[in-house]
Amino acid sequence: MKESAKKFVNNVGIDPRLLGMLGALVVLWVVFDLWTGGRFITPRNLFNISVQTSSVAIMATGMVFVIVTRHIDLSVGSLLGFIGMTVAALQVHVLPEYLGLGHWSIWIIAVIAAVLMGLVIGAAQGWVIGYLTVPAFIVTLGGLLIYRGAMWWVTQGQTVAPLDPTFKLLGGGADGTLGETLSWAFGWLASIAAVALILLSRRRKANHGFVVKPVWAESVLIALAVGLVMGFVWTLNSYPIAKGARERIAEARGLELTDTLALNHGVAIPVVILVLVTVAMTIVSTRTRFGRYVYATGGNPEAAELSGINTRLLTVKVFALMGALTGISAVVASARLGSVDVGLGTLDELRVIAAAVIGGTALAGGFGTIYGAVIGAAIMQTLQSGMASVGVDAPLQNMVVGFVLVVAVYIDIVYRRKVGV
Secondary structure: OHHHHHHHHHHHHHOOOOOOHHHHHHHHHHHHHHHHOOOOHHHHHHHHHHHHHHHHHHHHHHHHHHOOOOOOOOOOHHHHHHHHHHHHHHHHHHHHHHHOOOOHHHHHHHHHHHHHHHHHHHHHHHHHHOOOOHHHHHHHHHHHHHHHHHHHHHOOOOOEEOHHHHHHHHHOOOOOOOOOHHHHHHHHHHEEEEEEEHHHHHHHHHOOOOOOOOOHHHHHHHHHHHHHHHHHHHHHOEEOOOOHHHEEEEEEEHOOOOOOOEEEEEEEEHHHHHHHHHHHHHHHHHOOOHHHHHHHHHHHHHHHHOOOHHHHHHHHHHHHHHHHHHHHHHHHHHHOOOOOOOOOOOHHHHHHHHHHHHHOOOOOOOOHHHHHHHHHHHHHHHHHHHHHHOOOOHHHHOOOOOOOOHHHHHHHHHHHHHOOO
């Protein structure tokens, strides 16, 4: 039986580590569902977990590149808070004076400002690391302290609210979703894209003379991909909108409010942003020269430099990308809360690093996957949400997460020794 299962997995071509992470996630869901008497695996809770995971997961996709190139970024949590506070002040105190309160362009300017801030600051850190050869640990540790202090100076420690109404849609909630119809459309588009990628990969391998999977194995992969996507959409479309919000949304959409009118959440906008970032980062890591240079440099920096790769400039690009993704996460995190205080982003750097490492990114460099980091972030959020739902105190939650991180690294080390990586 064991050999048959192993042969099946090999024929289908599924990474055993991916199966292990997905299995761990499912086990956590089942355990917490039993512990809470069936209140954990519900559309409402899974919707909340998906939204709460998005901010950390977006940054975790960038942290994969940072760790793969044998660096670390301890500043992302403080940078997220600094960007979030600055963008919030821009919406509340600056732009309304020039454009008018509630102007349609405020949220667009805020998003662009957040991404550009992260890009510039990340590139500056990368320049210090790459060209001045200051260790990334020291540079980003300094950044952690600098940005957290700078966050306070932006508004003298005051909470900034309320944020632009359209901007807040990017954080999810009852209003910040695609709704049922668009969610189904999003699900079908995602399914078609997944099928196309699988078939194109098969065709590319066949054209270059590589061994391809049996047709039945490709069919299993396609069925799994479509089933997971559509099952996820169906679950989120099963979460009804509360009565108060239903009245507000029905009025905004011009719908007649009746007792039979049913409105459900659907896929949240932060999840859509996460999916788009994940797809883009996966393409960058597997289909572009930049992605190949990142993994080559992480595998052997000296050989990469001798082969003509400008590893210093590559470091600048990697940290600039990390900064831009932190800017996107700052938008999602601040929009979800609807306001920004000096606690935004606290300890997020540890959650992001833990998500990447739990997702299989090697701290020694050279290996890591984008999907692994996203699943790692989901595992982290599931742990925290599950423990909170059963009444575990916050200090003990941090202890459990720390223990899980150590165990995940140990399991990864044992796996690499076994396969000879």
